[in-house]
Amino acid sequence: MTAAIYFSPTYTSKRGAEAIASVLAPDGKAVSMDVTRYDAAFEEKEFGPEDLVVFGAPVYGGRLYRGAKERFRRFRGHGTPCVITVTYGNRHYDDALLELFDLVLDLGFKPVGAAALVGQHTYGHIQVGRPDVSDLKEDEAFALQVKEALEAGRFLETVPGNRPYIKGEEGGKGGSFHPLTDQNCNLCGICVKECPEGAIAPDCRTIDPDRCISCFRCIRICPKAAKNMNVPAYLDFAQDFSRKLSNPRKNEYFL
Ligand SMILES: Cc1cc2nc3c(=O)[nH]c(=O)nc-3n(C[C@H](O)[C@H](O)[C@H](O)COP(=O)(O)O)c2cc1C
Ligand code: SF4
Ligand code: SF4
Incomplete structure:
Protein backbone atom coordinates (compact mmCIF):
# COMPACT_ATOMS: atom_id res chain seq x y z
CA MET A 1 0.00 0.00 0.00
CA THR A 2 1.13 3.57 -0.68
CA ALA A 3 -0.42 5.99 1.81
CA ALA A 4 -0.40 9.72 2.46
CA ILE A 5 -0.84 10.32 6.19
CA TYR A 6 -1.36 13.94 7.09
CA PHE A 7 -2.47 16.43 9.70
CA SER A 8 -3.55 19.51 7.79
CA PRO A 9 -6.02 22.03 9.24
CA THR A 10 -5.94 24.38 6.22
CA TYR A 11 -5.18 21.72 3.60
CA THR A 12 -1.72 22.83 2.38
CA SER A 13 0.17 19.89 3.95
CA LYS A 14 -2.46 17.54 2.54
CA ARG A 15 -1.88 18.80 -1.00
CA GLY A 16 1.89 18.27 -0.94
CA ALA A 17 1.69 14.84 0.69
CA GLU A 18 -1.00 13.65 -1.71
CA ALA A 19 0.83 14.98 -4.79
CA ILE A 20 3.96 13.06 -3.84
CA ALA A 21 2.10 9.89 -2.81
CA SER A 22 0.10 9.74 -6.04
CA VAL A 23 3.31 9.65 -8.11
CA LEU A 24 4.76 6.95 -5.86
CA ALA A 25 1.71 4.68 -5.88
CA PRO A 26 2.12 2.00 -8.57
CA ASP A 27 -1.38 2.65 -9.98
CA GLY A 28 -1.36 6.39 -9.18
CA LYS A 29 -3.87 5.79 -6.39
CA ALA A 30 -2.50 6.36 -2.93
CA VAL A 31 -4.65 5.87 0.15
CA SER A 32 -5.28 9.12 2.05
CA MET A 33 -5.28 8.93 5.82
CA ASP A 34 -6.38 12.29 7.15
CA VAL A 35 -5.71 12.50 10.88
CA THR A 36 -6.67 16.17 11.25
CA ARG A 37 -10.11 15.88 12.78
CA TYR A 38 -10.38 15.43 16.50
CA ASP A 39 -12.39 12.27 15.96
CA ALA A 40 -10.24 10.94 13.08
CA ALA A 41 -10.86 7.26 13.52
CA PHE A 42 -7.58 5.50 12.89
CA GLU A 43 -6.73 2.67 15.17
CA GLU A 44 -3.05 1.85 15.51
CA LYS A 45 -1.94 0.72 12.08
CA GLU A 46 1.15 -1.22 11.08
CA PHE A 47 2.98 -1.05 7.78
CA GLY A 48 5.41 -3.57 6.32
CA PRO A 49 8.58 -3.23 4.23
CA GLU A 50 6.55 -3.50 1.01
CA ASP A 51 4.47 -0.40 1.89
CA LEU A 52 5.36 3.25 1.38
CA VAL A 53 4.12 6.17 3.47
CA VAL A 54 4.27 9.92 2.82
CA PHE A 55 3.85 11.97 6.00
CA GLY A 56 2.65 15.59 5.92
CA ALA A 57 2.21 18.16 8.69
CA PRO A 58 2.50 21.93 9.19
CA VAL A 59 5.25 23.79 10.99
CA TYR A 60 3.98 25.54 14.11
CA GLY A 61 6.47 27.81 15.89
CA GLY A 62 9.42 26.25 14.09
CA ARG A 63 8.45 22.78 15.29
CA LEU A 64 6.17 19.94 14.36
CA TYR A 65 2.77 20.64 15.92
CA ARG A 66 2.66 18.35 18.94
CA GLY A 67 -0.90 17.17 18.13
CA ALA A 68 0.37 15.94 14.75
CA LYS A 69 3.11 14.04 16.54
CA GLU A 70 0.59 12.39 18.83
CA ARG A 71 -1.53 11.34 15.86
CA PHE A 72 1.43 9.99 13.88
CA ARG A 73 2.33 7.83 16.86
CA ARG A 74 -0.69 5.65 16.00
CA PHE A 75 1.27 4.31 13.05
CA ARG A 76 4.11 1.81 13.13
CA GLY A 77 6.52 0.84 10.39
CA HIS A 78 8.52 -2.36 10.09
CA GLY A 79 11.41 -1.16 7.95
CA THR A 80 8.77 0.72 5.91
CA PRO A 81 10.19 3.28 3.47
CA CYS A 82 8.70 6.75 3.88
CA VAL A 83 8.89 10.33 2.66
CA ILE A 84 8.55 13.13 5.21
CA THR A 85 7.14 16.55 4.38
CA VAL A 86 6.53 19.64 6.47
CA THR A 87 4.68 22.65 5.11
CA TYR A 88 5.44 26.12 6.40
CA GLY A 89 4.10 29.61 5.82
CA ASN A 90 7.12 31.26 4.20
CA ARG A 91 8.93 32.19 7.43
CA HIS A 92 11.02 29.06 8.12
CA TYR A 93 10.69 25.39 9.04
CA ASP A 94 13.49 25.56 11.65
CA ASP A 95 13.61 22.16 13.40
CA ALA A 96 10.27 20.72 12.27
CA LEU A 97 11.65 18.55 9.48
CA LEU A 98 14.34 17.10 11.74
CA GLU A 99 11.74 16.45 14.42
CA LEU A 100 9.61 14.53 11.91
CA PHE A 101 12.71 12.66 10.70
CA ASP A 102 13.50 11.59 14.28
CA LEU A 103 9.89 10.66 14.95
CA VAL A 104 9.46 8.38 11.93
CA LEU A 105 12.75 6.61 12.65
CA ASP A 106 11.51 6.00 16.17
CA LEU A 107 8.26 4.59 14.76
CA GLY A 108 10.07 2.05 12.58
CA PHE A 109 10.03 3.86 9.22
CA LYS A 110 13.03 4.46 6.97
CA PRO A 111 13.05 7.93 5.34
CA VAL A 112 14.00 7.92 1.66
CA GLY A 113 13.31 11.59 0.97
CA ALA A 114 12.23 14.75 2.78
CA ALA A 115 10.73 18.07 1.77
CA ALA A 116 10.15 21.45 3.39
CA LEU A 117 7.32 22.91 1.36
CA VAL A 118 5.96 26.44 1.24
CA GLY A 119 2.22 26.84 1.81
CA GLN A 120 -0.06 29.79 2.32
CA HIS A 121 0.40 31.05 5.87
CA THR A 122 -2.53 30.58 8.20
CA TYR A 123 -2.38 34.26 9.15
CA GLY A 124 -2.50 37.37 6.98
CA HIS A 125 -1.99 37.22 3.21
CA ILE A 126 1.27 35.37 2.76
CA GLN A 127 1.94 33.23 -0.31
CA VAL A 128 -1.79 33.03 -0.97
CA GLY A 129 -2.69 30.02 -3.12
CA ARG A 130 0.49 28.04 -2.44
CA PRO A 131 1.09 25.27 -3.11
CA ASP A 132 0.32 26.38 -6.66
CA VAL A 133 0.63 24.49 -9.93
CA SER A 134 4.37 24.98 -10.13
CA ASP A 135 4.90 23.83 -6.51
CA LEU A 136 2.93 20.66 -7.23
CA LYS A 137 5.03 20.04 -10.36
CA GLU A 138 8.17 20.33 -8.23
CA ASP A 139 6.67 17.85 -5.77
CA GLU A 140 6.01 15.40 -8.58
CA ALA A 141 9.55 15.73 -9.96
CA PHE A 142 10.86 15.08 -6.44
CA ALA A 143 8.64 11.99 -6.15
CA LEU A 144 10.23 10.58 -9.31
CA GLN A 145 13.67 11.05 -7.72
CA VAL A 146 12.40 9.27 -4.61
CA LYS A 147 11.37 6.36 -6.83
CA GLU A 148 14.90 6.14 -8.22
CA ALA A 149 16.41 6.28 -4.73
CA LEU A 150 14.07 3.52 -3.58
CA GLU A 151 15.01 1.33 -6.51
CA ALA A 152 18.69 1.91 -5.76
CA GLY A 153 18.12 1.16 -2.05
CA ARG A 154 19.30 4.64 -0.95
CA PHE A 155 17.98 6.09 2.29
CA LEU A 156 18.21 9.56 3.77
CA GLU A 157 20.89 10.09 6.42
CA THR A 158 19.76 13.37 7.89
CA VAL A 159 17.89 16.65 7.25
CA PRO A 160 18.56 20.25 8.36
CA GLY A 161 17.78 21.26 11.92
CA ASN A 162 19.28 21.39 15.40
CA ARG A 163 19.43 18.80 18.16
CA PRO A 164 18.31 19.60 20.76
CA TYR A 165 15.49 21.35 18.91
CA ILE A 166 15.77 25.05 19.48
CA LYS A 167 12.20 26.17 19.99
CA GLY A 168 10.87 24.91 23.29
CA GLU A 169 10.75 21.67 25.18
CA GLU A 170 7.13 20.86 24.51
CA GLY A 171 7.19 21.16 20.74
CA GLY A 172 4.97 23.10 18.38
CA LYS A 173 2.00 24.64 20.10
CA GLY A 174 -0.87 26.54 18.59
CA GLY A 175 -1.31 30.31 18.66
CA SER A 176 -3.46 32.57 20.78
CA PHE A 177 -6.05 33.85 18.28
CA HIS A 178 -9.49 32.42 18.91
CA PRO A 179 -11.99 32.99 16.10
CA MET A 229 -10.84 37.13 13.22
CA ASN A 230 -12.05 40.66 12.51
CA VAL A 231 -10.55 42.41 15.50
CA PRO A 232 -7.96 45.19 15.32
CA ALA A 233 -5.36 43.29 17.37
CA TYR A 234 -5.33 40.47 14.81
CA LEU A 235 -5.79 42.62 11.69
CA ASP A 236 -2.89 44.89 12.65
CA PHE A 237 -0.66 41.92 13.41
CA ALA A 238 -1.63 40.23 10.12
CA GLN A 239 -0.86 43.31 8.06
CA ASP A 240 2.56 43.77 9.61
CA PHE A 241 3.36 40.05 9.46
CA SER A 242 2.33 39.82 5.78
CA ARG A 243 4.65 42.72 4.95
CA LYS A 244 7.58 41.08 6.75
CA LEU A 245 7.13 37.72 5.00
CA SER A 246 6.40 38.99 1.50
CA ASN A 247 9.52 37.54 -0.20
CA PRO A 248 8.61 34.09 -1.52
CA ARG A 249 10.73 31.19 -0.32
CA LYS A 250 11.44 28.07 -2.32
CA ASN A 251 10.52 24.47 -1.61
CA GLU A 252 13.47 22.41 -0.43
CA TYR A 253 13.90 18.72 -1.20
CA PHE A 254 16.34 16.26 0.34
CA LEU A 255 17.40 12.83 -0.92
C1 LIG B 1 0.13 28.36 15.38
C2 LIG B 1 0.86 28.46 14.07
C3 LIG B 1 2.25 28.57 14.05
C4 LIG B 1 2.92 28.66 12.81
N1 LIG B 1 4.29 28.75 12.82
C5 LIG B 1 4.94 28.85 11.65
C6 LIG B 1 6.37 28.92 11.61
O1 LIG B 1 7.06 28.81 12.63
N2 LIG B 1 6.98 29.10 10.41
C7 LIG B 1 6.27 29.23 9.25
O2 LIG B 1 6.88 29.47 8.20
N3 LIG B 1 4.91 29.08 9.24
C8 LIG B 1 4.24 28.89 10.41
N4 LIG B 1 2.88 28.75 10.40
C9 LIG B 1 2.18 28.65 9.13
C10 LIG B 1 1.84 27.22 8.74
O3 LIG B 1 2.99 26.38 8.89
C11 LIG B 1 1.40 27.18 7.28
O4 LIG B 1 0.34 28.04 7.06
C12 LIG B 1 1.04 25.78 6.81
O5 LIG B 1 0.91 25.83 5.40
C13 LIG B 1 -0.28 25.30 7.40
O6 LIG B 1 -0.49 23.94 7.06
P1 LIG B 1 -1.93 23.29 6.82
O7 LIG B 1 -2.57 24.05 5.68
O8 LIG B 1 -1.62 21.89 6.44
O9 LIG B 1 -2.71 23.44 8.07
C14 LIG B 1 2.19 28.65 11.60
C15 LIG B 1 0.79 28.52 11.64
C16 LIG B 1 0.13 28.43 12.85
C17 LIG B 1 -1.36 28.26 12.85
S1 SF4 C 1 -11.67 26.65 17.08
FE1 SF4 C 1 -9.49 26.93 17.10
S2 SF4 C 1 -8.62 24.86 16.93
FE2 SF4 C 1 -10.78 24.75 16.31
S3 SF4 C 1 -10.76 24.98 14.09
FE3 SF4 C 1 -11.08 27.03 14.95
S4 SF4 C 1 -9.02 27.90 15.13
FE4 SF4 C 1 -8.77 25.65 14.85
S1 SF4 D 1 -19.75 29.21 12.18
FE1 SF4 D 1 -21.86 28.59 11.92
S2 SF4 D 1 -22.18 28.59 9.71
FE2 SF4 D 1 -19.98 28.58 10.04
S3 SF4 D 1 -19.40 26.43 9.98
FE3 SF4 D 1 -19.75 26.96 12.11
S4 SF4 D 1 -21.87 26.42 12.50
FE4 SF4 D 1 -21.62 26.50 10.25
Missing part, protein backbone atom coordinates in the same frame (compact mmCIF):
# COMPACT_ATOMS: atom_id res chain seq x y z
CA LEU A 180 -15.25 34.84 16.57
CA THR A 181 -18.65 34.00 15.10
CA ASP A 182 -20.91 36.60 13.52
CA GLN A 183 -24.66 36.72 12.88
CA ASN A 184 -24.37 34.87 9.54
CA CYS A 185 -23.86 31.56 11.34
CA ASN A 186 -26.72 29.19 10.53
CA LEU A 187 -25.66 26.60 13.11
CA CYS A 188 -24.75 24.04 10.43
CA GLY A 189 -22.22 22.47 12.82
CA ILE A 190 -19.47 21.95 10.23
CA CYS A 191 -16.89 23.85 12.26
CA VAL A 192 -17.77 21.86 15.38
CA LYS A 193 -17.11 18.59 13.52
CA GLU A 194 -14.00 19.73 11.70
CA CYS A 195 -12.13 21.45 14.54
CA PRO A 196 -8.92 19.43 15.08
CA GLU A 197 -9.06 19.92 18.83
CA GLY A 198 -12.77 19.65 19.56
CA ALA A 199 -12.60 23.21 20.83
CA ILE A 200 -15.98 24.48 19.55
CA ALA A 201 -19.01 23.84 21.76
CA PRO A 202 -22.27 22.45 20.30
CA ASP A 203 -23.65 26.00 20.21
CA CYS A 204 -21.17 26.49 17.30
CA ARG A 205 -19.93 29.69 18.92
CA THR A 206 -18.21 29.13 22.23
CA ILE A 207 -14.53 28.27 21.81
CA ASP A 208 -12.48 26.77 24.61
CA PRO A 209 -9.30 28.90 24.62
CA ASP A 210 -7.35 26.13 26.30
CA ARG A 211 -8.10 23.72 23.46
CA CYS A 212 -8.13 26.05 20.44
CA ILE A 213 -4.76 26.03 18.64
CA SER A 214 -5.53 28.95 16.30
CA CYS A 215 -5.27 26.76 13.21
CA PHE A 216 -8.09 28.75 11.52
CA ARG A 217 -9.64 25.67 9.94
CA CYS A 218 -13.03 26.87 11.17
CA ILE A 219 -12.53 30.20 9.36
CA ARG A 220 -11.45 28.48 6.12
CA ILE A 221 -14.32 26.00 5.99
CA CYS A 222 -17.28 28.01 7.26
CA PRO A 223 -19.73 28.13 4.32
CA LYS A 224 -21.27 31.34 5.63
CA ALA A 225 -17.98 33.14 6.30
CA ALA A 226 -19.32 33.59 9.82
CA LYS A 227 -16.17 32.51 11.64
CA ASN A 228 -13.71 35.36 11.56
Whole structure:
Protein backbone atom coordinates (compact mmCIF):
# COMPACT_ATOMS: atom_id res chain seq x y z
CA MET A 1 0.00 0.00 0.00
CA THR A 2 1.13 3.57 -0.68
CA ALA A 3 -0.42 5.99 1.81
CA ALA A 4 -0.40 9.72 2.46
CA ILE A 5 -0.84 10.32 6.19
CA TYR A 6 -1.36 13.94 7.09
CA PHE A 7 -2.47 16.43 9.70
CA SER A 8 -3.55 19.51 7.79
CA PRO A 9 -6.02 22.03 9.24
CA THR A 10 -5.94 24.38 6.22
CA TYR A 11 -5.18 21.72 3.60
CA THR A 12 -1.72 22.83 2.38
CA SER A 13 0.17 19.89 3.95
CA LYS A 14 -2.46 17.54 2.54
CA ARG A 15 -1.88 18.80 -1.00
CA GLY A 16 1.89 18.27 -0.94
CA ALA A 17 1.69 14.84 0.69
CA GLU A 18 -1.00 13.65 -1.71
CA ALA A 19 0.83 14.98 -4.79
CA ILE A 20 3.96 13.06 -3.84
CA ALA A 21 2.10 9.89 -2.81
CA SER A 22 0.10 9.74 -6.04
CA VAL A 23 3.31 9.65 -8.11
CA LEU A 24 4.76 6.95 -5.86
CA ALA A 25 1.71 4.68 -5.88
CA PRO A 26 2.12 2.00 -8.57
CA ASP A 27 -1.38 2.65 -9.98
CA GLY A 28 -1.36 6.39 -9.18
CA LYS A 29 -3.87 5.79 -6.39
CA ALA A 30 -2.50 6.36 -2.93
CA VAL A 31 -4.65 5.87 0.15
CA SER A 32 -5.28 9.12 2.05
CA MET A 33 -5.28 8.93 5.82
CA ASP A 34 -6.38 12.29 7.15
CA VAL A 35 -5.71 12.50 10.88
CA THR A 36 -6.67 16.17 11.25
CA ARG A 37 -10.11 15.88 12.78
CA TYR A 38 -10.38 15.43 16.50
CA ASP A 39 -12.39 12.27 15.96
CA ALA A 40 -10.24 10.94 13.08
CA ALA A 41 -10.86 7.26 13.52
CA PHE A 42 -7.58 5.50 12.89
CA GLU A 43 -6.73 2.67 15.17
CA GLU A 44 -3.05 1.85 15.51
CA LYS A 45 -1.94 0.72 12.08
CA GLU A 46 1.15 -1.22 11.08
CA PHE A 47 2.98 -1.05 7.78
CA GLY A 48 5.41 -3.57 6.32
CA PRO A 49 8.58 -3.23 4.23
CA GLU A 50 6.55 -3.50 1.01
CA ASP A 51 4.47 -0.40 1.89
CA LEU A 52 5.36 3.25 1.38
CA VAL A 53 4.12 6.17 3.47
CA VAL A 54 4.27 9.92 2.82
CA PHE A 55 3.85 11.97 6.00
CA GLY A 56 2.65 15.59 5.92
CA ALA A 57 2.21 18.16 8.69
CA PRO A 58 2.50 21.93 9.19
CA VAL A 59 5.25 23.79 10.99
CA TYR A 60 3.98 25.54 14.11
CA GLY A 61 6.47 27.81 15.89
CA GLY A 62 9.42 26.25 14.09
CA ARG A 63 8.45 22.78 15.29
CA LEU A 64 6.17 19.94 14.36
CA TYR A 65 2.77 20.64 15.92
CA ARG A 66 2.66 18.35 18.94
CA GLY A 67 -0.90 17.17 18.13
CA ALA A 68 0.37 15.94 14.75
CA LYS A 69 3.11 14.04 16.54
CA GLU A 70 0.59 12.39 18.83
CA ARG A 71 -1.53 11.34 15.86
CA PHE A 72 1.43 9.99 13.88
CA ARG A 73 2.33 7.83 16.86
CA ARG A 74 -0.69 5.65 16.00
CA PHE A 75 1.27 4.31 13.05
CA ARG A 76 4.11 1.81 13.13
CA GLY A 77 6.52 0.84 10.39
CA HIS A 78 8.52 -2.36 10.09
CA GLY A 79 11.41 -1.16 7.95
CA THR A 80 8.77 0.72 5.91
CA PRO A 81 10.19 3.28 3.47
CA CYS A 82 8.70 6.75 3.88
CA VAL A 83 8.89 10.33 2.66
CA ILE A 84 8.55 13.13 5.21
CA THR A 85 7.14 16.55 4.38
CA VAL A 86 6.53 19.64 6.47
CA THR A 87 4.68 22.65 5.11
CA TYR A 88 5.44 26.12 6.40
CA GLY A 89 4.10 29.61 5.82
CA ASN A 90 7.12 31.26 4.20
CA ARG A 91 8.93 32.19 7.43
CA HIS A 92 11.02 29.06 8.12
CA TYR A 93 10.69 25.39 9.04
CA ASP A 94 13.49 25.56 11.65
CA ASP A 95 13.61 22.16 13.40
CA ALA A 96 10.27 20.72 12.27
CA LEU A 97 11.65 18.55 9.48
CA LEU A 98 14.34 17.10 11.74
CA GLU A 99 11.74 16.45 14.42
CA LEU A 100 9.61 14.53 11.91
CA PHE A 101 12.71 12.66 10.70
CA ASP A 102 13.50 11.59 14.28
CA LEU A 103 9.89 10.66 14.95
CA VAL A 104 9.46 8.38 11.93
CA LEU A 105 12.75 6.61 12.65
CA ASP A 106 11.51 6.00 16.17
CA LEU A 107 8.26 4.59 14.76
CA GLY A 108 10.07 2.05 12.58
CA PHE A 109 10.03 3.86 9.22
CA LYS A 110 13.03 4.46 6.97
CA PRO A 111 13.05 7.93 5.34
CA VAL A 112 14.00 7.92 1.66
CA GLY A 113 13.31 11.59 0.97
CA ALA A 114 12.23 14.75 2.78
CA ALA A 115 10.73 18.07 1.77
CA ALA A 116 10.15 21.45 3.39
CA LEU A 117 7.32 22.91 1.36
CA VAL A 118 5.96 26.44 1.24
CA GLY A 119 2.22 26.84 1.81
CA GLN A 120 -0.06 29.79 2.32
CA HIS A 121 0.40 31.05 5.87
CA THR A 122 -2.53 30.58 8.20
CA TYR A 123 -2.38 34.26 9.15
CA GLY A 124 -2.50 37.37 6.98
CA HIS A 125 -1.99 37.22 3.21
CA ILE A 126 1.27 35.37 2.76
CA GLN A 127 1.94 33.23 -0.31
CA VAL A 128 -1.79 33.03 -0.97
CA GLY A 129 -2.69 30.02 -3.12
CA ARG A 130 0.49 28.04 -2.44
CA PRO A 131 1.09 25.27 -3.11
CA ASP A 132 0.32 26.38 -6.66
CA VAL A 133 0.63 24.49 -9.93
CA SER A 134 4.37 24.98 -10.13
CA ASP A 135 4.90 23.83 -6.51
CA LEU A 136 2.93 20.66 -7.23
CA LYS A 137 5.03 20.04 -10.36
CA GLU A 138 8.17 20.33 -8.23
CA ASP A 139 6.67 17.85 -5.77
CA GLU A 140 6.01 15.40 -8.58
CA ALA A 141 9.55 15.73 -9.96
CA PHE A 142 10.86 15.08 -6.44
CA ALA A 143 8.64 11.99 -6.15
CA LEU A 144 10.23 10.58 -9.31
CA GLN A 145 13.67 11.05 -7.72
CA VAL A 146 12.40 9.27 -4.61
CA LYS A 147 11.37 6.36 -6.83
CA GLU A 148 14.90 6.14 -8.22
CA ALA A 149 16.41 6.28 -4.73
CA LEU A 150 14.07 3.52 -3.58
CA GLU A 151 15.01 1.33 -6.51
CA ALA A 152 18.69 1.91 -5.76
CA GLY A 153 18.12 1.16 -2.05
CA ARG A 154 19.30 4.64 -0.95
CA PHE A 155 17.98 6.09 2.29
CA LEU A 156 18.21 9.56 3.77
CA GLU A 157 20.89 10.09 6.42
CA THR A 158 19.76 13.37 7.89
CA VAL A 159 17.89 16.65 7.25
CA PRO A 160 18.56 20.25 8.36
CA GLY A 161 17.78 21.26 11.92
CA ASN A 162 19.28 21.39 15.40
CA ARG A 163 19.43 18.80 18.16
CA PRO A 164 18.31 19.60 20.76
CA TYR A 165 15.49 21.35 18.91
CA ILE A 166 15.77 25.05 19.48
CA LYS A 167 12.20 26.17 19.99
CA GLY A 168 10.87 24.91 23.29
CA GLU A 169 10.75 21.67 25.18
CA GLU A 170 7.13 20.86 24.51
CA GLY A 171 7.19 21.16 20.74
CA GLY A 172 4.97 23.10 18.38
CA LYS A 173 2.00 24.64 20.10
CA GLY A 174 -0.87 26.54 18.59
CA GLY A 175 -1.31 30.31 18.66
CA SER A 176 -3.46 32.57 20.78
CA PHE A 177 -6.05 33.85 18.28
CA HIS A 178 -9.49 32.42 18.91
CA PRO A 179 -11.99 32.99 16.10
CA LEU A 180 -15.25 34.84 16.57
CA THR A 181 -18.65 34.00 15.10
CA ASP A 182 -20.91 36.60 13.52
CA GLN A 183 -24.66 36.72 12.88
CA ASN A 184 -24.37 34.87 9.54
CA CYS A 185 -23.86 31.56 11.34
CA ASN A 186 -26.72 29.19 10.53
CA LEU A 187 -25.66 26.60 13.11
CA CYS A 188 -24.75 24.04 10.43
CA GLY A 189 -22.22 22.47 12.82
CA ILE A 190 -19.47 21.95 10.23
CA CYS A 191 -16.89 23.85 12.26
CA VAL A 192 -17.77 21.86 15.38
CA LYS A 193 -17.11 18.59 13.52
CA GLU A 194 -14.00 19.73 11.70
CA CYS A 195 -12.13 21.45 14.54
CA PRO A 196 -8.92 19.43 15.08
CA GLU A 197 -9.06 19.92 18.83
CA GLY A 198 -12.77 19.65 19.56
CA ALA A 199 -12.60 23.21 20.83
CA ILE A 200 -15.98 24.48 19.55
CA ALA A 201 -19.01 23.84 21.76
CA PRO A 202 -22.27 22.45 20.30
CA ASP A 203 -23.65 26.00 20.21
CA CYS A 204 -21.17 26.49 17.30
CA ARG A 205 -19.93 29.69 18.92
CA THR A 206 -18.21 29.13 22.23
CA ILE A 207 -14.53 28.27 21.81
CA ASP A 208 -12.48 26.77 24.61
CA PRO A 209 -9.30 28.90 24.62
CA ASP A 210 -7.35 26.13 26.30
CA ARG A 211 -8.10 23.72 23.46
CA CYS A 212 -8.13 26.05 20.44
CA ILE A 213 -4.76 26.03 18.64
CA SER A 214 -5.53 28.95 16.30
CA CYS A 215 -5.27 26.76 13.21
CA PHE A 216 -8.09 28.75 11.52
CA ARG A 217 -9.64 25.67 9.94
CA CYS A 218 -13.03 26.87 11.17
CA ILE A 219 -12.53 30.20 9.36
CA ARG A 220 -11.45 28.48 6.12
CA ILE A 221 -14.32 26.00 5.99
CA CYS A 222 -17.28 28.01 7.26
CA PRO A 223 -19.73 28.13 4.32
CA LYS A 224 -21.27 31.34 5.63
CA ALA A 225 -17.98 33.14 6.30
CA ALA A 226 -19.32 33.59 9.82
CA LYS A 227 -16.17 32.51 11.64
CA ASN A 228 -13.71 35.36 11.56
CA MET A 229 -10.84 37.13 13.22
CA ASN A 230 -12.05 40.66 12.51
CA VAL A 231 -10.55 42.41 15.50
CA PRO A 232 -7.96 45.19 15.32
CA ALA A 233 -5.36 43.29 17.37
CA TYR A 234 -5.33 40.47 14.81
CA LEU A 235 -5.79 42.62 11.69
CA ASP A 236 -2.89 44.89 12.65
CA PHE A 237 -0.66 41.92 13.41
CA ALA A 238 -1.63 40.23 10.12
CA GLN A 239 -0.86 43.31 8.06
CA ASP A 240 2.56 43.77 9.61
CA PHE A 241 3.36 40.05 9.46
CA SER A 242 2.33 39.82 5.78
CA ARG A 243 4.65 42.72 4.95
CA LYS A 244 7.58 41.08 6.75
CA LEU A 245 7.13 37.72 5.00
CA SER A 246 6.40 38.99 1.50
CA ASN A 247 9.52 37.54 -0.20
CA PRO A 248 8.61 34.09 -1.52
CA ARG A 249 10.73 31.19 -0.32
CA LYS A 250 11.44 28.07 -2.32
CA ASN A 251 10.52 24.47 -1.61
CA GLU A 252 13.47 22.41 -0.43
CA TYR A 253 13.90 18.72 -1.20
CA PHE A 254 16.34 16.26 0.34
CA LEU A 255 17.40 12.83 -0.92
C1 LIG B 1 0.13 28.36 15.38
C2 LIG B 1 0.86 28.46 14.07
C3 LIG B 1 2.25 28.57 14.05
C4 LIG B 1 2.92 28.66 12.81
N1 LIG B 1 4.29 28.75 12.82
C5 LIG B 1 4.94 28.85 11.65
C6 LIG B 1 6.37 28.92 11.61
O1 LIG B 1 7.06 28.81 12.63
N2 LIG B 1 6.98 29.10 10.41
C7 LIG B 1 6.27 29.23 9.25
O2 LIG B 1 6.88 29.47 8.20
N3 LIG B 1 4.91 29.08 9.24
C8 LIG B 1 4.24 28.89 10.41
N4 LIG B 1 2.88 28.75 10.40
C9 LIG B 1 2.18 28.65 9.13
C10 LIG B 1 1.84 27.22 8.74
O3 LIG B 1 2.99 26.38 8.89
C11 LIG B 1 1.40 27.18 7.28
O4 LIG B 1 0.34 28.04 7.06
C12 LIG B 1 1.04 25.78 6.81
O5 LIG B 1 0.91 25.83 5.40
C13 LIG B 1 -0.28 25.30 7.40
O6 LIG B 1 -0.49 23.94 7.06
P1 LIG B 1 -1.93 23.29 6.82
O7 LIG B 1 -2.57 24.05 5.68
O8 LIG B 1 -1.62 21.89 6.44
O9 LIG B 1 -2.71 23.44 8.07
C14 LIG B 1 2.19 28.65 11.60
C15 LIG B 1 0.79 28.52 11.64
C16 LIG B 1 0.13 28.43 12.85
C17 LIG B 1 -1.36 28.26 12.85
S1 SF4 C 1 -19.40 26.43 9.98
FE1 SF4 C 1 -19.98 28.58 10.04
S2 SF4 C 1 -22.18 28.59 9.71
FE2 SF4 C 1 -21.62 26.50 10.25
S3 SF4 C 1 -21.87 26.42 12.50
FE3 SF4 C 1 -19.75 26.96 12.11
S4 SF4 C 1 -19.75 29.21 12.18
FE4 SF4 C 1 -21.86 28.59 11.92
S1 SF4 D 1 -11.67 26.65 17.08
FE1 SF4 D 1 -9.49 26.93 17.10
S2 SF4 D 1 -8.62 24.86 16.93
FE2 SF4 D 1 -10.78 24.75 16.31
S3 SF4 D 1 -10.76 24.98 14.09
FE3 SF4 D 1 -11.08 27.03 14.95
S4 SF4 D 1 -9.02 27.90 15.13
FE4 SF4 D 1 -8.77 25.65 14.85
